[in-house]
Amino acid sequence: MSDQAQAGSRYDVADRAARSWGERLTSWESILALLLVAVFVVNGLLSPYFLDLFNLSDATFNFSEKALVALPMALLVLVREIDLSVAATIALASLAMGLCAEAGAGTPVLILVGLCVGLVCGTANGLLVTAVGLPSIVVTIGTMSLFRGIAQVVLGDQAVTKYPSGLGAIGQGYLVDMPPVPLSFALFLAAAAVAAVVLHRTALGRQLYAIGNNPVAARFSGVPVDRIRFGLFAVTGLVSGLAAVLLTGRIGSTRPNIAMGWELEIVTMVVLGGVSIAGGAGTVGGVVLAVFVLGFATFGLSLVNVPGIVINILLGVLLVAAIAVPVVAGRLMGRAPTRD
Amino acid sequence: MSTGDALGRRGLVLAAIVVALIVLVGLRAPVFVTPSSLLGVVTDTSMLFMMVLAQMAVILTRGIDLSVAANLALTGMIVALVSRAMPGIPIPLVILLAVVTGLALGLVNGALIAGVGLPPIVVTLGTLSIYRGLIFVIAGGQWVTSQGMSEAFLAFPKLTVLGLSSLVWVALVVSAGFWLFLARTTAGRGLYAVGGNPVAARFCGIDLTRQQLLVYALSGAVSGLCGYLWVSRYGIAYSDIALGFELTVIAACVIGGVSIGGGVGSVPGALLGALFLGVVVNALPVVNVSPFWQMAISGAVILAAVIVNTRSEQRGGKLILPEARRAGRGGSP
Amino acid sequence: MLASTAKPAPEAPALVVRGLSKRFGGVQALDGVDLTLCAGETMALIGENGAGKSTLVKILTGIHAADAGTVSVFGRPFAARSPRDAWAAGITAIHQETVMFDELSVAENVFMGHMPLTPRGLVDWGTMRAATAELLDRLDADVEPDTPLKRLGVAQKHLVEIARALSHDARIVIMDEPTAALSAREIDDLFRIVGQLKAEGRAVVFISHKFDEIFRVADRWTCLRDGRHVGEGAIADVTEADLVRLMVGRSIDQVFPKQDVPIGDVVLEVEGLSNATEFADVSFSLRRGEILGLYGLVGAGRSEAMQALFGLTRPTRGSVRIDGAAVTIRSPADAVAAGMAYVPEDRQVQGAVLPMGIRENLTLAGIAAGPLARFLSRDRELATTRRFGGRLAVKAATWDQRLRELSGGNQQKVVIAKWLAMEPRILILDEPTKGIDVGSKAAVHAFMSELAAQGLAIVLVSSELPEVLGMSDTVLVMHEGRIVKRLPRAQATPEAVVTAATGGGHA
Known part of the structure; x- marks a missing residue:
């Protein structure tokens, strides 16, 4: 009632909230950074080979392709969508490259083919989700089977291995030799920088958060929700195509099971990075940190001969803990989320 | 209630497609439509039947369980190791052990989802990795082959009673159980209520948390049961058995008309969805089509099914105008 | 089992509410409400939207808990923590919004949460069907128990909901605007049922905005305003005008200050806006400095028409001109570019990104x-x-x-x-003061007035009569998707507006 008489007068409202150090330290990104330090310390103690510049740079080959796809996936999850067909898209793009390579195409053509196939796959997903109005999880489970299935039909139990050496130079090459920076890792860092700027500094980024937090209110505010979602699916496809180029170049062959199961690893990167599966929350920085945590933890454990499948246990626990800890901690501190 | 009502129009269409598929394959390869061959298809599909029903119960509540295949493989490894260590253990006890193990693994999901309130897709993605990894750990990276399993352990799935494989009998019992549960119990009907309209379900006094715990436990128990059946049937247990099978199960649900949005799905529909995939898998080699087609076909069918289902759901809106209301009532006096 | 007649103790009234209060955030939804209801009588609960009727119903049915106050049912103290508690005490409600399961059968919708069981604990479909058929028979509803609910029309769904209430064998039945979607014949049937319930010794709380119905069906009335009890009595002792005065209460001009400002040129012209089911032939024009009030009952199609105008949905027909030039609006972005702004009805879902x-x-x-x-x-x-x-x-x-x-x-x-x-040059405000506190409400009203003075053209969609009457230069009344009345400020009396909105004077 008190503000009735003063309508029109100014209240004293601060421009921004003072952020305490406590809040900063308990932010998800800080926790991930600490986790990353722990990964380096533990692995450094476990194996003398871990803290070696060349080994570490080699390690990035194993996660840069997935990490690249994790960036647009993070944006998709942010707007309450998901693309489970990314690994199958990689397989299909790699297949198309293989067929062209067998027909004698050169490296530039192969790159173009890989990117185009990725873009087409992403566009198909985007159309089914936005124009037809289907749930993305079902659509992309379907296209995952379809894309991977096509690769299986064409390849059977064969493999394409006749790739020009130029493609290998892209997948296995270095942008800078000393310190050693692999091209794929450099691409990931560049893409992460672009994603961070888009998400945190541009009008598009703000609209992504708005859609993720309340798609209805976003639409009522004039945000072109479906166009943006469509664009994200297309970009996710395109980046999957890029990942296919790098991966095919790195391993020099295309088999039907190429990149099998990557969709789950990529989603794990995104969720561990603090992107809420319910949409609307998450940062590029968090995803990048999660990529490093997962990538270097995997590398370190494999140095001491822990089999990959056992490392998966750790990743699974990390994933569940990542979402469970904030909820449980919130409840213990009596901040149970309430409605109204 | 006629069969038509129980199945719904979509179910009848799917049944017709399955029959047409069988007839078409039969035209090219008459051997496929012999009773023994068709029975073979059903036997091959029996585990998918059970897994699809369990997954449907989960999806009815607007959830998803991605950990079912990992649960199957882990439980399969555990019972295989037990059988190796104690060759004399009676089979009913093995089955009970499998069900209880699977149930426990399912309860882990249930506790995290219903208790802590975490999103099902992330939780079951996490437990998928964990369960797969645990197989490797408990077996020390070893495989257990049929040499390591007792004769009785391996004999059960080969048992035939009244001309039907024991696998089919188990699937029949489980299917009947699911039908009874979903059609004839308040908890089962409550699943439809919770998924169809969570707010209204609350108004009716139905507890979402208990329903969630129940479906993930059920899903786990069925996965565990199938774990034993799978390992004993194929005579091998290792960390990669049934890899990716969770997606086949979900695909069969979608094809069978189970709505990923919750609240929609029937036992006959889900079984037909599973049968469709079973027929495709078994028919391809018979008609000399590379089995590699299987995945592409199931992908295309998933997309077709979800488009058809969504289209038929997207009709009518709120009716306010009296003339539209009259039209909408279809001429009743 | 359903026909068993409730036999209340003759001395205890069916329902006694004393000093009931409930607060939601900054809004005092109920403030010390009293209510007394006897067995075998029908009580009309009247009040504007936001007067607290729905909150009272939700407390009585165990969906919300009261902050203060007591409720007793047939002499026993009552504090429902869940809908089950309310049923156990014999209270059931037919809610304003349909609370139903589209994919399930009629019988299941009637019995969800309390299905009859066989001795083995299984759902007894036979009994459930028979009981549903019996209930629907009592309602003269031409509906089969096995039909999936999604195949029914709105009116039939409503009958199912009434059957659901009866299935509890409730001794107190609350009907929250039960006739909103019913035809005249169906309303007759409903009133016959209300009579039957009374004859069986049950008590009925009847909430409606339609005075003809209130006078037909109710024995007594209780009026709420701004969450407070402002009067009660026997229906026989009052006139419609008395009730309207009591509902609206205050002197309108004091609280809602629309200044007299010069009205300018026509900015917006809407011609024949229609869609398939929700609104038809909506035409109006709007001038600079004008506030155009759009009044109607819930479900009259006002918000739907405004959302189509703003490009959120596609109308099937109609044209829009701004400053005399035809514009095509296919998306909110188009509408914004044309100088329109739309403050939606549902603040939490459509307006704010919380x-x-x-x-x-x-x-x-x-x-x-x-x-x-x-x-x-x-x-x-x-x-x-x-x-x-x-x-x-x-x-x-x-x-x-x-x-x-x-x-x-x-x-x-x-x-x-x-x-x-x-x-913007055109501002559409859809229920701008719904559910907000009195102070903010006044601030919003003052601000609207100021904007109009600056030459903004404003459409005010509101279900609150004093707001519409106090703020508008012209009042348009919608009923069943159509604009049925256009009243300049001087002629817009509460009686005239309410009569038009309830379909009176033209049906």
Whole structure:
């Protein structure tokens, strides 16, 4: 009632909230950074080979392709969508490259083919989700089977291995030799920088958060929700195509099971990075940190001969803990989320 | 209630497609439509039947369980190791052990989802990795082959009673159980209520948390049961058995008309969805089509099914105008 | 088992409510409400939208808990923690919004939550079907128990909901606007059922905006206003005009200050706007400085028509002209470009992005209207936020405070400020003061008046009679999707508006 008489007068409202150090330290990104330090310390103690510049740079080959796809996936999850067909898209793009390579195409053509196939796959997903109005999880489970299935039909139990050496130079090459920076890792860092700027500094980024937090209110505010979602699916496809180029170049062959199961690893990167599966929350920085945590933890454990499948246990626990800890901690501190 | 009502129009269409598929394959390869061959298809599909029903119960509540295949493989490894260590253990006890193990693994999901309130897709993605990894750990990276399993352990799935494989009998019992549960119990009907309209379900006094715990436990128990059946049937247990099978199960649900949005799905529909995939898998080699087609076909069918289902759901809106209301009532006096 | 007649103790009234209070955030929804209901009688609960009727119903049915006050049912103290508690005590309600399961059968909808069981604990479909058929028979409803609910029309669904209430064998039946979707014949049937319930010794609470129905069916009345009990009595002792006065209460001009401002040229002309099911042939024109009130009952199609105008849905027919030139609006972006702004009805869902800050909310429409690839400037955003947030007197600690943490009134101010920052020429306000506190309400009203004085053309959609009458230069009344009456300010009396909105005088 008190503000009735003063309508029109100014209240004293601060421009921004003072952020305490406590809040900063308990932010998800800080926790991930600490986790990353722990990964380096533990692995450094476990194996003398871990803290070696060349080994570490080699390690990035194993996660840069997935990490690249994790960036647009993070944006998709942010707007309450998901693309489970990314690994199958990689397989299909790699297949198309293989067929062209067998027909004698050169490296530039192969790159173009890989990117185009990725873009087409992403566009198909985007159309089914936005124009037809289907749930993305079902659509992309379907296209995952379809894309991977096509690769299986064409390849059977064969493999394409006749790739020009130029493609290998892209997948296995270095942008800078000393310190050693692999091209794929450099691409990931560049893409992460672009994603961070888009998400945190541009009008598009703000609209992504708005859609993720309340798609209805976003639409009522004039945000072109479906166009943006469509664009994200297309970009996710395109980046999957890029990942296919790098991966095919790195391993020099295309088999039907190429990149099998990557969709789950990529989603794990995104969720561990603090992107809420319910949409609307998450940062590029968090995803990048999660990529490093997962990538270097995997590398370190494999140095001491822990089999990959056992490392998966750790990743699974990390994933569940990542979402469970904030909820449980919130409840213990009596901040149970309430409605109204 | 006629069969038509129980199945719904979509179910009848799917049944017709399955029959047409069988007839078409039969035209090219008459051997496929012999009773023994068709029975073979059903036997091959029996585990998918059970897994699809369990997954449907989960999806009815607007959830998803991605950990079912990992649960199957882990439980399969555990019972295989037990059988190796104690060759004399009676089979009913093995089955009970499998069900209880699977149930426990399912309860882990249930506790995290219903208790802590975490999103099902992330939780079951996490437990998928964990369960797969645990197989490797408990077996020390070893495989257990049929040499390591007792004769009785391996004999059960080969048992035939009244001309039907024991696998089919188990699937029949489980299917009947699911039908009874979903059609004839308040908890089962409550699943439809919770998924169809969570707010209204609350108004009716139905507890979402208990329903969630129940479906993930059920899903786990069925996965565990199938774990034993799978390992004993194929005579091998290792960390990669049934890899990716969770997606086949979900695909069969979608094809069978189970709505990923919750609240929609029937036992006959889900079984037909599973049968469709079973027929495709078994028919391809018979008609000399590379089995590699299987995945592409199931992908295309998933997309077709979800488009058809969504289209038929997207009709009518709120009716306010009296003339539209009259039209909408279809001429009743 | 359903026909068993409730036999209340003759001395105890069916329902006694004393001093019931309930607060939601900044809004006192109920403030010390009293109510007494006897067995075998029908009580009309009347009041404007937002007077607290629905909150009272939700407390009595165990969906909300009261902050203070007592309820006793047939002499026993009653405090429902869940809908089950309410059923056990014999209270059941037919809610305003249909609470139903489209995919399930009619019988299941009737018995969800209390299905009859066989001795083995299984659902007894036979009994359930038979009981449903019997209930539907009593309602003269031409509906089969096995039909999936989604195949029914709105009226039939409503009958199913009534059957659901009867299935509880309730001794107190609350009907919250049960006739909104019914035809005249179906309403007759409903009243026959109400008579039957009374004859069986049950008590009925009947909530309706339609006075002819109230006078037909009710024995007594209780009136709520702003969450308070403002009167009760026997229906026989009052006239419709008495009740309207009591509902509206205050002298309208004092609270709602629309200044007299010169009305300018026509800005917006809407001609024949229609869609398939929700509204038809909506035509009006709007001038600079004018506030056009759009009144109607819930479900009259007002919001739907405005959302089509704003490009959120596609109308099937109709044309829009702005400053005399035809415009095509296919999306909210088009509408914004044409100078329109729309403050939606459902603040929490359509208006505010609750987890985001004031600054981010307030600049959202402006950001959405520009190119996607554009860098944001925090300083520019803050400048806009300070300017428009300040103009609406938004109260907050910081401009980064999340909307979730603000009161409803301040949330609404931010949503309005978001659209004012676009400097629109046409402002559509859909229930702008629904569920906000009195102070914020007055601030919003004062501000509307100020905007009109500056030459903005405003459409005010409201279900609150005093607001529409106090603020509007012209009142349009919608009924069943059509504009049925156009009244200039001088002729817009509460009686005339309410009569038109309830379908009186033209049906």
